Amino acid sequence: MDTSSARRNILARIRAAQGREPEPAAAEREAAADYLARHPRGPRPEMPADLTARFIEEALKLATTVDTVQTLNDVPAAAHRYLTEHALPLQAIAWQTLQDLRWADAGLAVEFRKPQDSGVVGLTGCFCATAETGTLVLLSGPQTYASAGLLPETHIAIVPASRIVAGHEEAFDLIRKERDELPRAVNFVSGPSRTGDIEQTIVLGAHGPYRVHVIIVKDA
Known part of the structure; x- marks a missing residue:
C-alpha cells in the first residue's frame, strides 16, 4: 500500500x-x-580505503554471515549453497527487482511477492551498505517491500561492492542525491534481530530474522 x-x-x-x-x-x-x-558533522572514526573489507569485518561481529561473488549472475548459486549448507528451505520470496536473475536454474523456487508468513526465506537487494557498522540500508518501494527483509526467518541480501559507503552520513547523502524524496521507510539492518530484555540474555530472531546472510557482488 x-x-x-x-x-x-x-x-x-x-x-x-x-x-x-x-x-x-x-x-x-x-x-x-x-x-x-x-x-559540520561531529567527530567520526577513521575509515580504511577498503570499505568492503571493513564492512565484512563489522558485519561478522553482528552475527551476519558473508559470502562474496564476482557478478550478479553468481548470486543464485551462492544463495542455493548457503541454504543447502544450513538445511534451510529452497523456496523464497524476493523483491521484484531481482526477477531477472536465474533462480530456477540454481535450484531455487522464488516468488516475487511480499511474504505471507515468517517461515520463508527473503531475498532482497539493498540501497547501500555502511562499512562503519556493517549495516544494510533498505528503502521501501512498490518493488522493494520492507517486509521481505523483516518477516522471513532467513534474510539473504545482495550487496553490490560499489554501494558500500563509509557511514550513515554518506548513506543519507546518497538518498538525497538519488531520490527526490524519502521513501515510506528507510530500514537499517545490523545483523539478525535480537533482544536482551529478559535477564539480559541475548535472543536472536525476537522481532525479525534469525539469520542475515549477505552476498557481496564485486562487479556490481
Missing part, C-alpha cells in the same frame, strides 16, 4: 497549523540545504 499521499496530507495539516503553505517553497528547501551545508 502506497502511503505517500497520506503522509503528504498529514504534513500539509501540520504546516497549515503553523500558518504555512501545504508544500515547502523553493526558498524553504534551499534554507534547509544551506543549514545542513553550514553545520
Whole structure:
C-alpha cells in the first residue's frame, strides 16, 4: 500500500497549523540545504580505503554471515549453497527487482511477492551498505517491500561492492542525491534481530530474522 499521499496530507495539516503553505517553497528547501551545508558533522572514526573489507569485518561481529561473488549472475548459486549448507528451505520470496536473475536454474523456487508468513526465506537487494557498522540500508518501494527483509526467518541480501559507503552520513547523502524524496521507510539492518530484555540474555530472531546472510557482488 502506497502511503505517500497520506503522509503528504498529514504534513500539509501540520504546516497549515503553523500558518504555512501545504508544500515547502523553493526558498524553504534551499534554507534547509544551506543549514545542513553550514553545520559540520561531529567527530567520526577513521575509515580504511577498503570499505568492503571493513564492512565484512563489522558485519561478522553482528552475527551476519558473508559470502562474496564476482557478478550478479553468481548470486543464485551462492544463495542455493548457503541454504543447502544450513538445511534451510529452497523456496523464497524476493523483491521484484531481482526477477531477472536465474533462480530456477540454481535450484531455487522464488516468488516475487511480499511474504505471507515468517517461515520463508527473503531475498532482497539493498540501497547501500555502511562499512562503519556493517549495516544494510533498505528503502521501501512498490518493488522493494520492507517486509521481505523483516518477516522471513532467513534474510539473504545482495550487496553490490560499489554501494558500500563509509557511514550513515554518506548513506543519507546518497538518498538525497538519488531520490527526490524519502521513501515510506528507510530500514537499517545490523545483523539478525535480537533482544536482551529478559535477564539480559541475548535472543536472536525476537522481532525479525534469525539469520542475515549477505552476498557481496564485486562487479556490481
